[in-house]
Amino acid sequence: MHHRKHQKKKKNWIPTLVILILMILVVSELYLLFFQNHSNSVSQNNTTKPNVKTSQSITRLTKDAQHAENFNQEVKPTSDLAKQIDQKLSDNQFIGTALIIKDGQIILQKGFGYANFGKQLPNTYQSLFQIGSIQKGMTATLILKQIQAGRLSLDETLDHFYPTIPDSQNITIRQLLSMTSGLCQKVKATNMMSDDAFLRFAFSNVTMGDYGKFKYDAINYFLLVGILEKLTDASYQQLFHQMFNQHLQLSHTMFYNNFLTSNNRTYAYARTNGKDFSSEIKDKPLLFNQEVGTGNIAMTTGDLYLFYYNLLEGKIVDHQTMNTLWTPETQKGYMGGVYNFSNYVQGHGVEEGFETNAFISKDTKNSVILFTNEYPGAKIYQELSKNIFDLLGSY
Known part of the structure; x- marks a missing residue:
């Protein structure tokens, strides 16, 4: 009798033991899950931190x-x-x-x-300005690409x-x-048209003046635009976009x-009696509509330098082709959208209150762009630009 009571008492501990074991298993599982997630979190943090630092660098x-991204900043004077x-x-x-x-370093951009x-709203390094006739240099570059490809020559006649x-039988591309x-x-x-x-309108209203003598007239570059379109079967805007926005990544x-x-x-504003911003010059879409290939582009100062840098470094047109254009005979004269000098080029454009002045050494190390x-009016900023350029080296 006593033995049976003892057995029953023993059996009462079995459910308690089972519950205890189950609790231990549950706690262990929860711990393992927590530890694994924590480890993954630590591991992820450890792997992403170097990437953040790399991205920042x-x-x-x-x-x-020489690097386009460095123009995306204001550079205050320190030297x-x-x-x-x-x-x-x-x-x-x-x-x-x-x-x-x-010397190849941006010392001021503001x-x-x-x-x-x-x-x-102030002018900044991000400000866009109409560049006027400086665009002719970009149109000339597109022509030089066709010459380099063998589709055209400087001595080919119109x-x-x-x-x-x-x-037209006597007028050359040069x-x-x-x-x-x-x-x-x-x-x-x-x-508007x-x-x-x-272009059809312009070409039907052409007259001949003094053959062989320099006369600044946009009709010359309208004709070059027409020639480009005939050679490539593409519009000028398409050619411009492919070369400058896509190839050179001038954003x-x-x-x-x-x-x-x-x-x-x-x-654009006018200065009257020495007072800045005395009157705003209204936008004139009709005027800019008539500047096909000759003066309807806006840029930042950084993008213009990058254009000249790539051109002078032979990264758009090879040096051999450039040398056939910029000969000793063309020095100190207008050729291909710039004024060509022995060791630098000058670009200039004026249009409806906007003016662009650019001086760039042919080794691309020194430049002034205003x-x-x-x-x-007059040549105030042209002279100012040249005076500053002379501070950078012997020109």
Whole structure:
């Protein structure tokens, strides 16, 4: 009897033991799950931290002018030379954006005055300005690409493309590039039209002046645009986009219509009696509509330098082709959209309150680029740009 009671008492411990074992298993499982998740979290944190540092090191900007990303910053003057130039710009009441490069380093890139005076928005390194006739240098570059490819030559005559143009059998591609063809456009368009329609209108209103003598007239470059389109079976805008926006990756370069809606656009102003921003110069779409290949592009200072840098370094057109254009005979003269000197080139453009001045050494180490949205008239900023350029080296 006693033995049976003892057995029953023993059996009462079995459910308790089972519950205890189950609890231990559950706790162990929970611990393992927690530990594994914690380890994965630590592991992920340890692997992402170096990537963050690597990303930061890749995007960290320097002052090296050979890399496009380094123009995406304001560069305040730190050296004595940069401070001297900055003061010179202020003393001359410069309005716009200035980019100065010395020995391949950006020593100054900043805005002066306002991009939009009414809204008190300042000019910055991101500001877009109309570059005017400097675009002709880009059109000339597209022509040189065709010459390098063997589809065209500098000595080819205009009659191969436009035989009805006066004296076209005597006018060469070289003469169009140097504006020594003698051609003039006698009538200007008075209404908006497509690029194709405008070119047809311009070519039907050409007259001959003094053959062989320099005369600055946009008709020469309108004809070059037409030749490009005949050679490639593509529009000028397509060719421009492929070369400069895609190939060179100039992401702050655009045609006039896109400029009008850009948040970074500038507005042009007139200075009256020494007073800045005294009146706004209204947008004139009709005028810019008539600048096909000759003056309807907006850029930042950085993008313009990158264009000249790639051109002079032979990264767009090879040096052999460039040397056939820039011969000793063309020095100190206009050729291919720039004024060519022995050791530097000069670009200049003026249009409806905008002015662009660019001086770049042929070794690309030194450069002065001044964009203004308040053209002061005469050659004030041209002379200022050259004076600053002379501070960078012997030119």
